[in-house]
Amino acid sequence: MNEISKLSGPPQQPKRLGLFIDGKNEQRDELEFLPRSSPGYGMEVTHVALGTAADVDKAVAAARRVFDRGSWSRMPGAERARILVKAAALIREHAEELAYWETLEAGKPISQSRAEINDGAGHYEYCAGLAQTLHGQTFNTYGDDLFGLVIREPMGVVALINPWNFPFIVLSERLPYILASGNSVVIKPSEMTSYTTLAMASILQEAGLPDGVVNVVTGTGPVVGQALAEHRDVEAISFTGSTRTGEAVLRASTSNFKKTSLELGGKNPQIVFADADLEDAADGVAFGLCFNAGQCCVSGSRLIIEKSAQEEFVSLLSEKLKRVRIGDNFDSASQMGAIVSTQHRDKIESYLTLAQEEGGHVAYGGERLSITEGGRFLRPALLAGITNNMRVAQEEIFGPVLSVMTFEGQDQAVQIANDSPYGLAASIWTKNIDKALGMIRRVRGGRTWINTTIAGGPGQPLGGYRQSGVGREGGLTGVEEYTEVKSIHVGVGKRNHWIS
Numbered sequence: 136m137n138e139i140s141k142l143s144g145p146p147q148q149p150k151r152l153g154l155f156i157d158g159k160n161e162q163r164d165e166l167e168f169l170p171r172s173s174p175g176y177g178m179e180v181t182h183v184a185l186g187t188a189a190d191v192d193k194a195v196a197a198a199r200r201v202f203d204r205g206s207w208s209r210m211p212g213a214e215r216a217r218i219l220v221k222a223a224a225l226i227r228e229h230a231e232e233l234a235y236w237e238t239l240e241a242g243k244p245i246s247q248s249r250a251e252i253n254d255g256a257g258h259y260e261y262c263a264g265l266a267q268t269l270h271g272q273t274f275n276t277y278g279d280d281l282f283g284l285v286i287r288e289p290m291g292v293v294a295l296i297n298p299w300n301f302p303f304i305v306l307s308e309r310l311p312y313i314l315a316s317g318n319s320v321v322i323k324p325s326e327m328t329s330y331t332t333l334a335m336a337s338i339l340q341e342a343g344l345p346d347g348v349v350n351v352v353t354g355t356g357p358v359v360g361q362a363l364a365e366h367r368d369v370e371a372i373s374f375t376g377s378t379r380t381g382e383a384v385l386r387a388s389t390s391n392f393k394k395t396s397l398e399l400g401g402k403n404p405q406i407v408f409a410d411a412d413l414e415d416a417a418d419g420v421a422f423g424l425c426f427n428a429g430q431c432c433v434s435g436s437r438l439i440i441e442k443s444a445q446e447e448f449v450s451l452l453s454e455k456l457k458r459v460r461i462g463d464n465f466d467s468a469s470q471m472g473a474i475v476s477t478q479h480r481d482k483i484e485s486y487l488t489l490a491q492e493e494g495g496h497v498a499y500g501g502e503r504l505s506i507t508e509g510g511r512f513l514r515p516a517l518l519a520g521i522t523n524n525m526r527v528a529q530e531e532i533f534g535p536v537l538s539v540m541t542f543e544g545q546d547q548a549v550q551i552a553n554d555s556p557y558g559l560a561a562s563i564w565t566k567n568i569d570k571a572l573g574m575i576r577r578v579r580g581g582r583t584w585i586n587t588t589i590a591g592g593p594g595q596p597l598g599g600y601r602q603s604g605v606g607r608e609g610g611l612t613g614v615e616e617y618t619e620v621k622s623i624h625v626g627v628g629k630r631n632h633w634i635s
């Protein structure tokens with residue numbers, strides 16, 4: 136973490152990234168490397184080491200050793216907190232460098248990367264508090280001769296498998312929570328976006344985290360991810376990614392009945408009533424669609440608009456979309472960046488064709504934009520003539536594509552919103568508080584908003600209903616998720632003998 140060059144454009148040479156195991160950066164000769172080309176510029180920016188199942192074994196063994204030694208797992212919470220606070224300060228100190236590489240590998244506009252790095256630091260500060268306040272229960276209600284305590288303990292070795300869409304913030308919404316109670320971790324970032332995870336491991340080491348507590352094994356899902364999910368010496372696993380891969384991880388994790396936390400896909404409704412502030416709602420819906428170029432698990436990808444306001448709202452929304460600044464990722468005025476890979480862009484475009492085959496049409500946008508040489512940019516798209524039974528309304532597209540549908544009455548809005556295999560997020564727009572609260576109670580989603588979208592802080596848990604996942608990350612729940620609960624029963628005084 137000592138190199139900050141001219142952080143204004145892509146690097147001259149791709150950077151070679153090794154594994155991080157037991158506090159050491161491994162660059163051994165026989166490692167193979169996978170090139171990563173930048174979504175915003177097309178050129179290779181990093182070469183990522185392809186870890187093996189043997190590397191996973193080595194990392195898990197290191198994590199286990201330090202856990203058993205107790206240098207982190209039994210460290211007083213206040214000392215753990217100091218290290219987490221120091222890590223947050225170092226994140227802020229290296230923010231520009233982290234944001235630079237996040238933008239290069241993930242294709243985000245630099246302003247968004249900066250905000251994510253800053254928010255990431257906030258999670259470490261928040262978890263420093265939780266490391267000191269995590270507590271249990273006592274039972275003083277059993278009479279004079281029995282007393283009860285419930286304590287929380289770290290679980291042991293946790294595996295963390297992360298996606299490419301928010302490499303640093305998804306890491307920050309999990310890693311400090313896993314660390315706060317004293318666990319050790321082996322992380323597998325997405326093979327497309329490994330830089331900031333490796334940088335974070337170095338930052339934590341510099342902050343004073345004992346070697347072996349955080350290990351990073353980069354590489355592919357079927358090799359490294361699968362080995363972690365199957366590993367019999369890993370107690371818990373956190374996976375964020377597609378529902379299909381989540382299912383594979385869940386199956387593999389039964390090797391030793393790991394505790395699993397899965398954050399998976401979404402097809403999230405934006406329900407807009409005619410009595411909303413329609414200008415605010417149009418801005419919010421545009422933001423929810425275009426943020427991270429729609430490659431966001433909580434992206435608002437289904438607009439469910441009250442019929443009487445449809446015409447006015449779609450016109451307001453189209454006007455907003457025309458003004459979204461899609462641009463060079465290193466232009467600090469850019470609001471929307473590039474699509475993560477050519478393969479993913481093809482997948483998004485295939486849904487535009489599918490919408491037409493299903494009887495809908497593209498009412499706005501969807502075309503490729505030539506912004507930088509080699510960059511993969513798409514204009515956000517509105518799909519009209521859509522009904523909720525179509526595949527474009529049911530499947531996660533994971534791009535800036537909005538399926539527009541109408542409703543009449545609250546019951547129909549709820550029915551359409553909940554008619555989905557997913558249940559990750561939902562937003563309601565109305566100025567009527569009874570309607571807002573009534574609706575939010577009825578929609579099935581783990582992360583919901585009233586008159587805003589994709590906003591929040593570290594205190595509130597994240598996760599989904601149905602096929603959107605299992606368990607919750609973040610907040611106090613996010614720390615508790617990675618603890619074992621132990622009941623302790625204490626006999627007080629002379630025992631009343633069973634055999635006299």
Ligand code: TXE
Binds near residue numbers: 356378
């Ligand atoms: O995800 P994968 P992909 C959705 C989105 C996107 C689709 C595919 O719809 O279009 O998933 O993206 C690792 N065992 N989301 O293919 O495969 C993989 O290396 C263990 C939603 O990139 O789920 C990466 O580190 N791990 C989402 C991670 O899993 C395996 C975020 C996620 O990759 C593995 C990203 C295996 N067998 C995509 N195979 C969200 N919820 O935010 C792969 N991996």
